Amino acid sequence: MKTFRSSWFPVLLGIVIVVLFLNKILFSDTDTEKTLSANDSKKNGWVAPDINLVPFTPEGELIHYGRDLIVNTGKYFGPNGIVAQITNGMNCQNCHVEAGTRTFGNSFAAVASTYPRYRERSGRVESIEFRINDCMQRSLNGKQIDSLSKEMRAMVAFFKWIGKDVPKGVKPAGSGIVEIPYLNRAADPEKGKVVFETICFACHGNNGEGQLYPNSSEYRYPPLWGPKSYNTGAGLYRLSRFAAFVKYNMPFTPIHVEPQLTDEQAWDVAAFVNSQPRDVFHAPNDWPNISAKPPDHPYGPFTDGFSEHQHKYGPFQPIVEVKEKQKRNFFQMQTIFLSAFEKRFLNFYPAKI
Numbered sequence: 642m643k644t645f646r647s648s649w650f651p652v653l654l655g656i657v658i659v660v661l662f663l664n665k666i667l668f669s670d671t672d673t674e675k676t677l678s679a680n681d682s683k684k685n686g687w688v689a690p691d692i693n694l695v696p697f698t699p700e701g702e703l704i705h706y707g708r709d710l711i712v713n714t715g716k717y718f719g720p721n722g723i724v725a726q727i728t729n730g731m732n733c734q735n736c737h738v739e740a741g742t743r744t745f746g747n748s749f750a751a752v753a754s755t756y757p758r759y760r761e762r763s764g765r766v767e768s769i770e771f772r773i774n775d776c777m778q779r780s781l782n783g784k785q786i787d788s789l790s791k792e793m794r795a796m797v798a799f800f801k802w803i804g805k806d807v808p809k810g811v812k813p814a815g816s817g818i819v820e821i822p823y824l825n826r827a828a829d830p831e832k833g834k835v836v837f838e839t840i841c842f843a844c845h846g847n848n849g850e851g852q853l854y855p856n857s858s859e860y861r862y863p864p865l866w867g868p869k870s871y872n873t874g875a876g877l878y879r880l881s882r883f884a885a886f887v888k889y890n891m892p893f894t895p896i897h898v899e900p901q902l903t904d905e906q907a908w909d910v911a912a913f914v915n916s917q918p919r920d921v922f923h924a925p926n927d928w929p930n931i932s933a934k935p936p937d938h939p940y941g942p943f944t945d946g947f948s949e950h951q952h953k954y955g956p957f958q959p960i961v962e963v964k965e966k967q968k969r970n971f972f973q974m975q976t977i978f979l980s981a982f983e984k985r986f987l988n989f990y991p992a993k994i
């Protein structure tokens with residue numbers, strides 16, 4: 642009997658270690674893009690500092706250059722780029738409105754305050770440089786730039802300057818992509834086609850190809866699909882990112898106005914645009930923790946049993962519910978194991994000494 646009891650201790654200890662390990666790899670927070678220490682409670686709007694107040698000292702010039710790289714990225718890195726020819730010709734600003742200073746416009750308000758940070762997509766702590774190169778390779782369908790290059794240092798200097806008044810760890814309201822509620826049905830590409838053909842085509846072109854300025858390789862209206870657009874590894878390829886960006890920013894207006902699309906129009910047009918052809922980005926190392934994939938990540942494998950189709954178009958709520966249930970069940974199991982371990986440990990272990 643004694644040997645039986647003492648053999649329990651290592652077995653239970655083993656189980657506890659396995660449970661804690663599985664817990665870590667399977668059920669880390671599924672709201673993946675959260676920062677480690679972000680404080681979302683700051684409700685006041687954020688106002689970007691004024692670029693005209695940045696002096697033309699060597700340090701100031703780097704900030705000005707960083708801003709110019711974000712506004713006119715195509716000029717520097719596009720097909721006729723003066724620094725390198727390594728992107729699809731789009732500008733960072735096409736998706737980070739007014740150089741990332743516009744609240745609700747995928748702003749850069751929280752970059753300096755929340756990086757370096759852990760991200761589930763890469764499964765590592767990312768620097769600002771790493772995150773910029775993510776958008777270079779995916780959103781601009783291009784190549785990385787050297788993290789020590791003048792261009793990289795300039796963009797990082799711009800981000801640090803733009804976020805200089807935001808305390809560390811704080812994510813000002815309206816920064817990044819501001820989410821909109823899920824629909825209770827799948828987003829519908831057919832309905833989205835109608836939205837596209839009524840509202841979007843006028844600027845983005847009948848085939849979503851965008852429109853260059855006359856005699857220029859720079860876009861007046863950026864492309865929405867095709868080889869010159871963002872690729873399948875980009876943030877906008879996820880329906881929730883696209884729908885939320887478009888809801889608050891399209892049709893484009895020079896100053897921020899109240900949203901002009903309904904949530905349904907935003908989700909449906911997202912489904913239509915993201916069902917059109919675009920370059921495929923191979924990212925075998927993305928989402929090392931499968932269960933941390935967001936509900937609208939369209940590529941398997943998944944731990945929730947839903948199809949790639951549902952992960953692409955929705956409805957997303959049932960996926961969220963199953964993930965939450967799995968998490969609850971797992972925590973219950975964990976509690977049972979832990980209390981069994983505690984009983985064995987407290988009741989039997991001292992008795993043996």
Ligand code: HEC
Nearest residue numbers: 731732733736751752772773776780817818871876877882
């Ligand atoms: C096709 C659209 C698109 C383009 C072009 C683009 N980005 Fe992004 N970027 C995104 C999306 C979408 C996100 C994710 C936002 C989110 O999920 O909150 C993002 C996120 C970022 C972030 C992280 C922001 C944060 O608060 O976590 C940085 C930094 C960034 N982009 C820099 C750049 C830079 C620099 C360029 C140009 C070299 C660029 N982006 C071009 C779409 C784009």
Ligand code: HEC
Nearest residue numbers: 734735736739840841844862863864865887891892893910
């Ligand atoms: C009045 C012209 C106009 C209309 C209409 C318009 N857009 Fe845009 N769109 C723009 C401009 C201009 C930009 C780039 C903004 C910038 O660089 O400051 C843009 C950027 C975008 C982007 C991010 C960059 C990219 O190309 O991926 C998306 C996505 C987008 N628009 C989708 C839409 C959708 C969907 C509609 C219809 C609901 C729409 N737009 C209607 C002018 C327009």
